[in-house]
Amino acid sequence: MKLISSRDNALYKELKHLAGSSQARRKAGRTLLDGVHLCQTYLSLRGAPPQCVVSESALRNAEVAELIAQCEARQVHCITMPDALYAALSQVEHGVGILFVIETPERAVTQALSASAVLLDNLQDPGNVGSILRSAAAAGIGQVYCSAGTAFCWSPKVLRAAMGAHFVLDIYEGVDLAALVSDSAIAVLATSGYAEQRLYDVDLRQPVGWLLGHEGQGVADDLLALATHRVVIPHLGQVESLNVAACAAVCFFEQVRQNQV
Structure with missing residues (x-):
């Protein structure tokens, strides 16, 4: 697991940009899933995300530890950082401290409506x-x-x-x-x-x-x-x-x- 400890880190700046800008998310074709439930659901239904980001305090949480174990087993790029840095990425008040970076699908309409x-x-x-x-x-x-x-x-x-x-x-x-x-x-x-x-x-x-x-x-x-x-x-x-x-x-x-x- 990679440790990021500086706000000047290039990857951290990229994550912060994604967290704070809808335009950046659209342009990059990526977004952030914040919290245990969304991350668990994504793993269950869609598989491995490109990146997993956790705060240092969240490493002691049993649910987070299980998610990290699943991610590492699937060779997901896992990152940890001090709580103060993580807080600038999260929009969840009193959250657990885990988020996934995922690709946002782009779909084109190719046929007429035929199902609800x-x-x-x-x-x-x-x-x-x-x-x-x-x-x-x-x-x-x-x-x-x-x-x-x-x-x-x-x-x-x-x-x-x-x-x-x-x-x-x-x-x-x-x-x-x-x-x-x-x-x-x-x-x-x-x-x-x-x-x-x-x-x-x-x-x-x-x-x-x-x-x-x-x-x-x-x-x-x-x-x-x-x-x-x-x-x-x-x-x-x-x-x-x-x-x-x-x-x-x-x-x-x-x-x-x-x-x-």
């Missing part, structure tokens, strides 16, 4: 995006398509909110959603607080594409016009609408419910 999928139109909040990914994975949905204006799915905040869902999903970013919806081989349902058709009145016993929009503005008008159905989730309380992540979970699991009846 999620389409995210300009969602801004990383927590919402991560929660939607987590709900999609839990509902058995396999593909997520994001417009260019949607929060970067491989940012640390989205990764933490998704709790490992990334590793069972095919995620496409920078997608032309209008073209995807136009060419879709399945029905596309757009959520809208102004729709007249209730979610619960739509037959969801076949694959559908779920089109979800910006937290404040909703799905863009041009995409709403292209959708097969525009649906609303009825609610009784005196609130204008549901949070988009809550809306997504209701939609996904209404589809699950209908397919289990």
Whole structure:
């Protein structure tokens, strides 16, 4: 295991740049998985990461020691550093002190929608995006398509909110959603607080594409016009609408419910 003890170390500077800049992560095609759960999930579902980074105090943690042992058995480049240096890399308050550096997959859309999928139109909040990914994975949905204006799915905040869902999903970013919806081989349902058709009145016993929009503005008008159905989730309380992540979970699991009846 390599020890880094100086802030002037070239590798440390590179890691710090990745930790602090979304632009750097996109350019490098790499990101950081922070914490035991994400690292365990990655090892289990995707295999060995290119690098493992741990704080000196974390070396005494049993779960971290097990992860390091698995990494070293797979010849992963393992690095340790003083807690003060590690703290500048981590965005997790009171975290255990382990992170993986991983490659972020780049996927191009090559075929029309034919299986249930999620389409995210300009969602801004990383927590919402991560929660939607987590709900999609839990509902058995396999593909997520994001417009260019949607929060970067491989940012640390989205990764933490998704709790490992990334590793069972095919995620496409920078997608032309209008073209995807136009060419879709399945029905596309757009959520809208102004729709007249209730979610619960739509037959969801076949694959559908779920089109979800910006937290404040909703799905863009041009995409709403292209959708097969525009649906609303009825609610009784005196609130204008549901949070988009809550809306997504209701939609996904209404589809699950209908397919289990």
